[in-house]
Amino acid sequence: MLPLQQFKDYIKKNALFTPQQKILLAVSGGKDSVLMVQLFKLCNYNFSIAHCNFNLRADEAQRDESFVRLLANSLNIPFHVIHFDTKAYANAHQISTQMAARDLRYQWFEKIRVEENYDYVAVAHHQNDSIETLLLNLTRGTGISGMHGILPKREKLIRPLLFLSRLQIDNLIESNHIDYVEDSSNESTKYARNKIRLNVIPQLREINLNLEETFAQNIIRFAETEELLEQAIATKREEISRELNGDVYFDIDKIKLLKPQKLILFELLKRYHFTNFVVDEILGALNKQSGTSFYSNTHRATINREELMISALLKEQTHEHHFMHPTDESVVIEGEKISLFYTNSNYVENNANKAFVDLEKLIFPLIVRFRQDGDKFMPLGMRNFKKLSDFLIDKKVPLPQKDKIPLLINGNGEIIWVAGLRQDNRYKVKATTKKVAIFELLK
Structure with a gap:
């Protein structure tokens, strides 16, 4: 029966x-x-x-x-x-x-x-x-x-x-x-x-032997714990945030007082699709200057004086931004393909079409996009920042091609690689690097 x-x-x-x-x-x-x-x-x-x-x-x-x-x-x-x-x-x-x-x-x-x-x-x-x-x-x-x-x-x-x-x-x-x-x-x-x-x-x-029954009871307890956490997060959201013109502002001083800080901030930002790694970076940047930004697939988090501002990416921005997750093998943007794989070897090549990056410095999801006003990076071998526009002039890149060069952007908004031209010095592989992410530009 x-x-x-x-x-x-x-x-x-x-x-x-x-x-x-x-x-x-x-x-x-x-x-x-x-x-x-x-x-x-x-x-x-x-x-x-x-x-x-x-x-x-x-x-x-x-x-x-x-x-x-x-x-x-x-x-x-x-x-x-x-x-x-x-x-x-x-x-x-x-x-x-x-x-x-x-x-x-x-x-x-x-x-x-x-x-x-x-x-x-x-x-x-x-x-x-x-x-x-x-x-x-x-x-x-x-x-x-x-x-x-x-x-x-x-x-x-x-x-x-x-x-x-x-x-x-x-x-x-x-x-x-x-x-x-x-x-x-x-x-x-x-x-x-x-x-x-x-x-x-x-x-x-x-x-x-009663594995299914035990897990069924565990799952009920986890679900009830989640419900309790959601109630606490809803209360905390009212205490430390405000909304204005579609954007959400979190009081940075109140974020600093959260306990447990990372868990609560992660739950507060979860609805905006920020990953665990990006939340770590945000917490480490609360004392940085205004304008420092971090990205999820759908939103930007920006240090805005005494507040952390969460704003939705515009449709044209999400269209222009291609996201790369740690499990992605490649991403394609306007016919240009950037592949990703990993190695435990510290070997690097002198090849402009490849970038050898210290994996521990990456904040996923990464962004692949074209240039924007104000872009700057620290070209490999240099210790100072250089405007991307000046770098492209020095490299004698023809004007029509400047807007077709893919840029690999870290989750904190920093340029990792000007694809096909130069990697950023901050992300280079060192003797202490444990694992390397290798990006390759494929036509």
């Missing part, structure tokens, strides 16, 4: 949807999503099925699509399907295939939801998915918000299977003789999540 009452209770407890609402189910054909279909059908909920064919696994992808189509037809359920050129999308956006597939499917789900008037999109994440997410977040670095795992409901996305573990789903599929298809990529350790699933969690289960 299937746990219909437990399923209904979980939906009601978390206010996922009402029986009258129309739900779009994301169905891959695997055990999790097929079980979700069966539960929705037996509970007589109003739903349809959506399937994405990412064209990544040749015959397997077509097999999966055919299976889900047959499942929908056998249950007399409306069926939506789409085909993606996932690799082309990943290349065009300079992201991983996994990230491309994620972006494509959620964009399409939302498009179908709006066009066909569905109330919610349901995905078949379960308890182990939540555990994997938590462990991945801890491995990569996270605040308290990254410790609550996967939430049952986020805007128009719902996850009605989070009350079940992977083992429970496996047993339900087997005992009820439910057909499904197996994705061979689930067994590949090429992906970080699979490494957690296949190598880490089995080891943890040897320590704690």
Whole structure:
């Protein structure tokens, strides 16, 4: 038997949807999503099925699509399907295939939801998915918000299977003789999540046989702790900030009195997408002169006398600014490509098309943009600043080309590299450098 009452209770407890609402189910054909279909059908909920064919696994992808189509037809359920050129999308956006597939499917789900008037999109994440997410977040670095795992409901996305573990789903599929298809990529350790699933969690289960139950309780506690922290941050925000003409101003003297300082400032600035590294740099610059700026993907933080001013980047600025994160292999700007890789060697080349940078000095995300008025840097080999405009004149760069030279900018606003011409002396590799970031300009 299937746990219909437990399923209904979980939906009601978390206010996922009402029986009258129309739900779009994301169905891959695997055990999790097929079980979700069966539960929705037996509970007589109003739903349809959506399937994405990412064209990544040749015959397997077509097999999966055919299976889900047959499942929908056998249950007399409306069926939506789409085909993606996932690799082309990943290349065009300079992201991983996994990230491309994620972006494509959620964009399409939302498009179908709006066009066909569905109330919610349901995905078949379960308890182990939540555990994997938590462990991945801890491995990569996270605040308290990254410790609550996967939430049952986020805007128009719902996850009605989070009350079940992977083992429970496996047993339900087997005992009820439910057909499904197996994705061979689930067994590949090429992906970080699979490494957690296949190598880490089995080891943890040897320590704690009730791993899923323990993590479920942990996640509840983390979520409650996050709620408490959010209340404290909201109070602190009112005490030390003000808004004026769309900008937000934080009192620097009050920032200095925060305890714990970094945690609270990070939470205050999180909504503006400033990274942990940039918050460190901001704290170290509170006594610097006015005008010192730091960037996130969407905002600029500027030391403005006695205040830290947060202002949104204009649309044209975000268009002109290309952001490079530590995991990006490259970024493309107006046909110019800057690649990034790392090495533990202190070896450097005398090559203007490459920059060898001390990784510890980088504040991500980096910015790749073209020149602006007032740009200055410290050319490699010099100890004094030089206006970029004067440097380009000295290098006899033709006027039409001056606005086409990519500049690599640190998260604190400093120029790291005038691509193809000269690196900044402050970021050069030294004998004490532990790890080197190598940037290369590729035409």
